[in-house]
Amino acid sequence: MKTGPPGSSRLSKPERAGGPVSRLYVVTSAESSSATPGCDCLAHRFGNAADHPGREPRYTSDVSDAEWSVVRQAFPTPAWMASRGGRPESYCHRQMLDAVRYLVDNGIKWRSMPADFPPWNRVYAFFRRWRDHGLVRELHDRLRDGVRRAEGRNAEPTAAIVDSQSVKADATVKNGSRGYDGGKKINGRKRHLITDCLGLLLVVLVTPASTTDRDAARTILPTLREGFRRLRLIWADGGYTGHLVDWAAQNLDLVLEVVKRSDDTSGFTVLPRRWVGERTFSWLMRTRRLARDYEAQPTSSEAMILWSMTMVMSRRLGRRAVTARQQLPDLVGAP
Template identity: 60%
Template sequence: MTDAQSVVRDALPEPAWMEGRGGQPEGYCHRQMLDAVFYVTDNGIEWRAMPVDFPAWDRVYAFFRRWRKQGLAGELHDRLRGRVRTTEGRDREPSAGIIDSQSVKAAASVPAVSRGYDGGKKVNGRRRHVITDSLGLLLMVWVTAADVTDRQAARAMLPVLRTRFRKITLVWADGGYTGCLVTWAKGKLQLTLQIVKRSDDMTGFVVLPRRWLVERSLGWLMRSRRLVRDFEASRFQRGGSAASSPAARASASSTRAITRRSNTASATPSPARIRSASAWRASTAARAAVSRSSSKPITDATGYLPIAENELNVRTLPRRHRHHA
């Protein structure tokens, strides 16, 4: 994590000992721990093969396992997703989603109780079922055996999605979610499941509306070597789980991608931020004009003269404050 991406530290959950709720102070910085988890996920190495530049591998694994069980990793991911959506001019809580799945091969260490054979993709392993928002940001991950169909996983995922995101009323899906699932979601969950199909007269590669967003998100996940093949030996039910170690790996990879996107979004303002900045400049110019016409300078609510950021001269600051400008 670079210095520019480390601005996500204010989105990290606060430890109990820092809020006076007891507990022993932590011995390692959260940035070091997150860097170690991201390194393992991106490079696909074993925990014991972690370089000496990071903390001890057992401490990092204990940190990752504790955050996964207590839901802190998901909380960090949700905060960063809300920040990116706000930067892009969207509401923090989405109102629509896209659902899809991806089958990956499983290593020999994966137990037979949590793996299966996908006859359509000819893959023996596990399947990741993901739901993203209209920006392609991850909302939910559900890892099952590869022989679990899309409709079976959607029956378990959609009620949880409806509970976590009350504003979502529309979900786009492919042809694998057709059938009675559409009427069940409409009647039980008041959720519209819209199927985006590929027409029969299409030939070659065609970008389908809405579905390309979740396909791009699945491609982002495959950039992490730890997710190209499922190595997690944790046991869970064949029906899947959102709190399993494979799902936490996918969330960690998505968190890494969101930190990069958050850094890019802060460097490239959205149209909403540009309009807000233009209104601020116009207000500052009007106040400066009134200040020049009057004998007494007009200050803002803090008591300081309004000044544009590009008008700040570092050489006018005291020497001890120049490195903060």
């Protein structure tokens, strides 16, 4: 096992925000023991990843250096480094990230993973571990907070938009987790999303397509309230009318404002606030894995959505990092 010199690494204090202690840490200083130049992931610095060959970035879904500089700060410390057991990891974290992003972006099967990535079963084990332990959700939330701060906003929103999308399900989806949406005439699953005013995901829930928006809202809104205490206002479409408005106000102290389409309007019309949620769905549909629901478990579908949104946000933060570096010489030379 390759390890850094004693005392060369320091883990930042775990965060606590009304829930369990965070499993995501940041290594603030460490000397690399990597045999692969340029890779500073923890598996290379302290694990056994150097025993495996590296790879050259070649796909559009690969993490750029600018993105990695942002994502790495929110990457998890493995259990074996945090004295939680396990053995040093043998595959580069950046390669694992590239592999999951490739699958989500291109919609391939797990067994069709390109040969330059780690074996597909190791990549799937990485995906499954991050899904089951909530690590992908926490990475997503940290990137979202970074994007909101970069836009000059508070990390926690005060208003949100709720909407749903029905998608067809593949034959791998069992009957117990799929249904028929009579309005959209779709046999599959339904994605219930709550986003902030920038279109960034706050909460996601995947249900059978037969689940009504109001029933799903009674499940997803308490989760939203638990995680975002400053939230007060939610915009929704006509599918959320009825007793749900009074229920949200009495039990969750949330104002559910329904944005309805005018009876005099014909054809396509962009409705206030509701277009934000529709734009988020269009971002998700750019990743081919989400064009149809292929996951056997709804939790895997939710994880795929989170991975897709991490790609959107890491690219945005990466572009900002590049712009900041380009402007730095001008600022230094300015009088």
